[in-house]
Amino acid sequence: MCKQHDHVIGKAYDHDTNKLVQGDIEQEIKTPTESVSYSRRKLLQSTATLGAGIALTGALPTLASASAMAGSRVNVKSKGYAAIDTSGKLHPWEFERRPVGDDDVLIEIKYASICHSDIHQMKGHWGPQKYPQVPGHEIVGVVTAVGKKVSKFKVGDRAGVGCMVDSNSDCESFQQGEEQYCPDTVFTYGYPQESSPTGISQGGYSNNIVVKEHFAVHIPSHISFQDAAPLLCAGITTYSPLMKFNLGKGDKVGVVGIGGLGHLAIKIAVAKGADVYAFTTSPSKVNDILEFGAKEAVVVDDVSKLANYRGKLDYVICTIPYQYDVAAYASVVKPHGTYTQVGMPEKFELNISAIGLSISRVNFNVSLIGGMRETQEVVNFCADNKVFPNVQIIKAEDISRAWEDVVNKRARYRYVIDASTF
Amino acid sequence: MCKQHDHVIGKAYDHDTNKLVQGDIEQEIKTPTESVSYSRRKLLQSTATLGAGIALTGALPTLASASAMAGSRVNVKSKGYAAIDTSGKLHPWEFERRPVGDDDVLIEIKYASICHSDIHQMKGHWGPQKYPQVPGHEIVGVVTAVGKKVSKFKVGDRAGVGCMVDSNSDCESFQQGEEQYCPDTVFTYGYPQESSPTGISQGGYSNNIVVKEHFAVHIPSHISFQDAAPLLCAGITTYSPLMKFNLGKGDKVGVVGIGGLGHLAIKIAVAKGADVYAFTTSPSKVNDILEFGAKEAVVVDDVSKLANYRGKLDYVICTIPYQYDVAAYASVVKPHGTYTQVGMPEKFELNISAIGLSISRVNFNVSLIGGMRETQEVVNFCADNKVFPNVQIIKAEDISRAWEDVVNKRARYRYVIDASTF
Known part of the structure; x- marks a missing residue:
């Protein structure tokens, strides 16, 4: 597998560990339908995070250190599973997310579930993609850091993230609570996002996520994380x-x-x-x-x-x-x-x-998903009325098999990935 | 032209007059997309009109003789322009319509206008067709005979016919005045119709039409025939x-x-x-x-x-x-x-x-046309409010050229055929 993708991911792929690795390198990514050449260095230079991410080393932040990170302009280390091409196979990948900004929350992901959209997008069914790309837009976990302007969440809160992570609050649709229709909305994975060290938004098949608080919802205590995850999309x-x-x-x-x-x-x-x-x-x-x-x-x-x-x-x-x-x-x-x-x-x-x-x-x-107000509403409605999805918990290493099941109509009915296995 | 279609129309085509002719013959009709073989004799035998049509000879009926025809079970002679294949060229054709039944009116057509649907259907864009087929579903003229149960029209009335000529009055859509959605509705041309001597409904590019009175509307006196025709579709x-x-x-x-x-x-x-x-x-x-x-x-x-x-x-x-x-x-x-x-x-x-x-x-x-109640409504509304189409009157021999104009967006804006030229 790793050899046959040699031409696809160039130097970013570690043949020994069979993992995608990060470094301050020129990265060339090609797909069968598109040839995209971009420089991670240039992307980093174009953001306020220049250097910070590169300097961050060592273990992933604990809850305490993560909390301290808010406002520190330090990139957040993350690990998850990424697509590197249209094959429908994912690979473990360590990458960085932007520092926790003033309006951001950092969420330690507990569970992320598998949506057919993940498969479509990674396989290029909706157009050429930039890789490596971490899919996943049904995300639940615990808030581990909050920016100084955050008012809706505090550290320790249970939170969920769906298909959107950012937008322009001046937009009419935004103000009507239908953020999904704003032209500037950044969807959770694969969307150009200047603030992201990888140049695109990276999704929830990973152990954490940094997101504008507006795009996170509360997960009530009377619904489990694994039952709540599929509600987000x-x-x-x-x-x-x-x-x-x-x-x-x-x-x-x-x-x-x-x-x-x-x-x-x-x-x-x-x-x-x-x-x-x-x-x-x-x-x-x-x-x-x-x-x-x-x-x-x-x-x-x-x-x-x-x-x-x-x-x-x-x-x-x-x-x-x-x-x-x-x-x-x-x-x-x-x-x-x-x-x-x-x-x-x-x-x-x-x-x-x-x-x-x-x-x-x-x-x-x-119809395209729903707005954030309505997303909170459905989570509350399902918790209150015991409307729970039928879920099957899987490990990260089982994702590719689970994707095949989804495509072949064998899922019963939502695969939920235990994020501790990333 | 006639030679190249020799295989298409078989014995039904008169090479000398360059016209389609009728006779008690076996007729084989083929289109590029379908091979249909049917026997006009069998169709005639399956209807109550057996023999009557064949026996009718001589000149087209005058208004007086037509009126006398109602109830006589005599096929009505008609002449118009028919497609014989998907070429988009029409040819003069003499054919027969069913006798004027108890619920029928016979209309002497004054004008029939050209709709893009005529072109699509004759060219086979909507599926294989039976030929010869007379298009035209924007039809206006004068009632020249009425069946004994007809109550809405009398001889001499101005009348119009649109896209439908028959249906099943038991149907829910019929009763709601949306006859276009009845499964049994017979559209004005090219639809299987047992009562028709040609086996299919034949449209308004012709000098007369026999139609159930329910599917004819009144044309008010304060709108000209040529302005009214395009309102029917x-x-x-x-x-x-x-x-x-x-x-x-x-x-x-x-x-x-x-x-x-x-x-x-x-x-x-x-x-x-x-x-x-x-x-x-x-x-x-x-x-x-x-x-x-x-x-x-x-x-x-x-x-x-x-x-x-x-x-x-x-x-x-x-x-x-x-x-x-x-x-x-x-x-x-x-x-x-x-x-x-x-x-x-x-x-x-x-x-x-x-x-x-x-x-x-x-x-x-x-949306598909509209019901008969609404068809009367639009004719009245346009007459009352002087909403008149922009029309160009043409002769029958100009139809093929006019069709090209319609396809090439040169029509300004509706070609209306003077039925006296058929």
Whole structure:
């Protein structure tokens, strides 16, 4: 493996340890779809952290020393698992995060769960990536340092981070609590981020994260870390459109694609009093689906199975993250009803039959996660109503296998990585 | 031309007159995408009209003789222009329509206008077709015969026919006045129709039509036939979604694609008091657009031009009948606003960027014409408010050239065929 990627990562890869290492070196990274050449040194020079990160040596900071670090302009050492190419294999990697700024919190990560988006993005399905890149945007842990302007958190608080880590508070969407739509929003991994020593944001498959306090939420004490982690993306992504639909008791709600997102969508909608119809291609999920509280589990081995449900549902949320027959599924919605797509397919492309969509007279929309206010709301709602995901705890070394399971629909239903194993 | 289509139409084509002729023959029809072999004799045998059509000879019926025909179970002779293959060229054709049934009216067509759908369907862009096929679903004329159960029309009335000619009145959509969504609806041309001597419905590029009275509308006396014709499809297709959006005074409405549909959408929205922003790729249409009453005409030579309008409009209706960058245009709609597609692309396929659509947070829907109640409403509204399309009257022999103009965006803005020239 390490030899075959020799050309990809150049000098940044340690052939002996089979790990990616850091140093003040020129790093050339290439992907099959893009050739990107950039200099870590130049990136470091362009930030306020110049030199500090390089000077930091020794063991990872303890909680006490981390707390002392806040305001010290010292880069934070981190270790996690990174993609180095589009292969879908991750490798242990030690890297640095920016110093804890005035508005930042440092979180010692306890658990991070696996989202299909991690796989899509690392594999380059959504466009060429910069590597090494640490995925992960379902993150929970304990606050170990706070910047001097931080008011929402104190050291020792339980906190979570989802898909966003920074934005521009002047933006109208930001002020409306829909930060995900700000043009300047920095998503949790792979986004250009000047303040990051690696030049891009690095995600939660790691032992810590530095994040603006605005983009962290409180994790109530009556939900476990491992149950809370999936709420940070899967939870908010399904909760937000359900709330925008103004879901009410007795509404007939369809959930299409019963994986990490879908199984949470069922549980949330059931907790809100809806009659849920779940559509899956996996007969082996039927019993689970009924246990989640769905009224019906429909195995769609062929889209003709949807004909029985034509025009019967008030609303559908679809989590399928690949191309599929949108119009066929949309046909189950009542005339002038709403159909929300939350799964993001390869290249983000959905090929839709216009005539099919016209016949079901459906309003089709695509929803992207949710805002920070709503993210806190879903975490609280799930804790209060005991809406917990079905999770399987894994070690860091099992990530690649778990990714294969996710792609092959074998996950039941969310893999959660124990961050102590990074 | 006739030689090269020899294999296509077999014995049904008269090489000497360069016309399609009828006879009690076996007819083999092939298209590049499908090989269809069917027997006209068998079709005739399967209907109640067996023999009657064949027996009818002589001149086309006059108004008086046509009136006498109602109830006589005599096929109605018709002549028009038909496609015989996917070439986009039409040919004069004499054919027969079913006898005037109890619920039918016979209309002597005065004008029929050209819709881009005619071109798409005849060229096979929406799937393989049966030929010969007479297109045309913007039809106006005078009622010359009525069946004994007809109550809405009398001989001499001015009447119009749009995209539908029959359906099943038991259907829920029918009862809600949205006949276009009934599974059994027969569209005006190219649809299997047992009662038709040719086996499929035949459209309005012809001198008469037999249609269930339910699917004909009254044309008020204060609108000319030629101005009324385009309302039967272009008018209702744009009026219906504008009304469903509940368009109000001062609403900011975008119209994308300023052809036959788009120019009527502008005029209707302006008449309803909206501020209209028109998006066109044709700089030569700017002056016209402003004359139609639009507030702004935006020449979109590149989709980057749309950036200035990001999130500014309440609603957009798009008439583009080809693949295009849906998400780029949808970005001009306000968050949670509505975007209606009415243009039907080739193969009905729209390739949509899911991430793009998520960022504009738009409700995307596709609208198909409108119901019969609403079709009468738009005709009345346009007559009462002097909302008239810009039309160019042509002769039957000019149809093929006009089609080229429509495809090449040279139409200004609706070609209307004088049916006396068939």
